[in-house]
Amino acid sequence: MRELLLCPPDYYGIEYEINPWMSVARAADARIVQEQWKQLHATLSKLDCKVHLIPPQPRLPDMVFTANAGLTVGRKFIPSNFRHKERAGEQPFFAKWMEQQGYEVNWLPEKLFFEGEGDALFGGEVLFCGYKFRSDIQSHRAIAEMIGCLTISVELVDPRFYHLDTCFCPLPDGGAFWFPDAFDEYGQRAIREHVTDLIDVAPEEARHFSCNAVIIEKHIVLPQGAPQLVTKLQERGYRCHELPMTEFIKAGGACKCLTMFMPQREEAVT
């Protein structure tokens, strides 16, 4: 059974601007926020997984996006080093909580920026890592050494898709769906060389954070607004759960950003 980490959105809000989606002038509606998050929590809870909750903290509105807490492989937890000071305060809470759950906390060197599962996703035996906007490519090398697996570093070039999990979503069958324009040509080539069955997401659907999906076996939990993608996924035998995510998209996040796997992989293939 998969275990997931979520954080209730009690202190969530648009209080600063650190990506092109955020505008302090466009606040999230607190009531709808609660509804949308509870719906995600309920949907995931019904699937074959166990959902853990970390207590939210005041003045850390983005703590709700637990995918950026770090990367968990087996019993190892690698906490993030957030690029923006606005989010740096989340790190000690996540690290302490994971330690309390019995995870061995492996710290990256302080100077290397890394934003957890947001920029590090396993696809097959490979750990795909995004870099430039939030994570440094040097952090990928350090992670590869820590967990001992092949990491493919891909450059993100569209600031709207600032984390890898906003434009790339590996599937358990070895395929993936993605928005190719979010990567430079070398990143696109590297992904194509390592993923055989790729589903391209149309720009208008990618804008709805369609790639920001949580996959539990044959179930895919993703934001509403991607009918073409949903059809393609259904043709491959997946069951799609489309959820309203409008209030979280205002901060540049959706289903996957709100979820961290504990662990993402039991062990890395060396």
Add this chain to the structure above:
Amino acid sequence: MFSETIELRGHIIDSLILPKVLDQILTHGANFKISEIKIGQKRADQSFARIEVSAETSEALDELILRLRQHGAEVAERADAQLAPAPADGVFPPDFYVMTNQQTFVRIDGKEIEVRPTMMDTAIAVDRKRGAARAVKFFDVHKGDEIVVGHDGVRVVPVQRATSRTDVFQFINTIIDADEPKSAIIRELAEELRRARKTKGKIAVVAGPAIVRTGAGQHLVRLIETGYVDRLFAGNAFAGYDVERALFGTSLGISLDLAFARGGRENLMRAVNAIREAGGIAAAVAKNVLTSGIMHACVRNNVDIVLLGSIRDEGSIPGATMDAIEAQKMMREKLADVTHALLLATIRHSLAVASMLAPTVKLVCVDIDASAVERVVEQQPLQSIGMITDVKPFLRELTDCFDKLQKT
């Protein structure tokens, strides 16, 4: 060229980071040399590459390195140059670095600075405050000057042969013997000098007395009049023979027109005296005392004359530099922007000039003595042509080529 060594580590092959970095170097107009590469054997093994990146300017290099850092490139640590104070005026510290005539950089406080000027057989003095490094000769060094010692932190960039265009220097780069044909090469050389003219190159002629004495002066005059000489380097004697010929029709007493007629040194002494009386060569031209010859053509065509004295001179012509160290300084100054040098029939002067030329200068040495040509060409091994021949036919053919080129 400015350069830095960068290192890439990680899964740089599978992620295509290595090809991306190399492509970026080239698309930014820079160059690279992979000095080391280790490819991981197993799937999870990381790879490593050490790459020397070079760019035209320090700013372009900095900007490129900044971009490459985003893709994980790390600048390899390099040692700074070691410095030691000069123990006394005119004395370098032991183990001082001896510079060549190739472009040289020294690393001071982690930053590379180019040594200016490039000068053979010198030491390198560093001025930390100004962030400058210069080549210094013995006479130029003062007690306490910081001098580069050892080889750490010194980088020499050898001149590469041009690949963009083929010219006569590209292929020849050798010595044409007395019994080998020369016309085709002289024709090519004329083309090259014409190109130099068009591209604002500077042509220097180093002229030996044989030019005047063999009667080749008229051809050099034509070369000057057609605008192919920017600077004329010669000895005091050359000028003396030339004005003697202009004033008395003889050089060292020998008439060009009368076979076997030999005179004494009297005419030379009188000619030098006439120039001294007029107040120098330019004044003699202005006063119509000097109305023909090479010196006259130089003055009329604004050719910069660099006259140097020697110990056995009969008497110096006003304007000739007699102090050896002063002469050396002046020659370096006057050779700094020269792109092409014709060294004609004067071994000692040619050797002195060749030792001061930047390695990019294209050099032609003409002399009747094979060993003299060999010694000069050796100093500029990449871009030189040596011709073993009497200077008169060489100059005649060269000026004929220019006449033909002008007509076409």
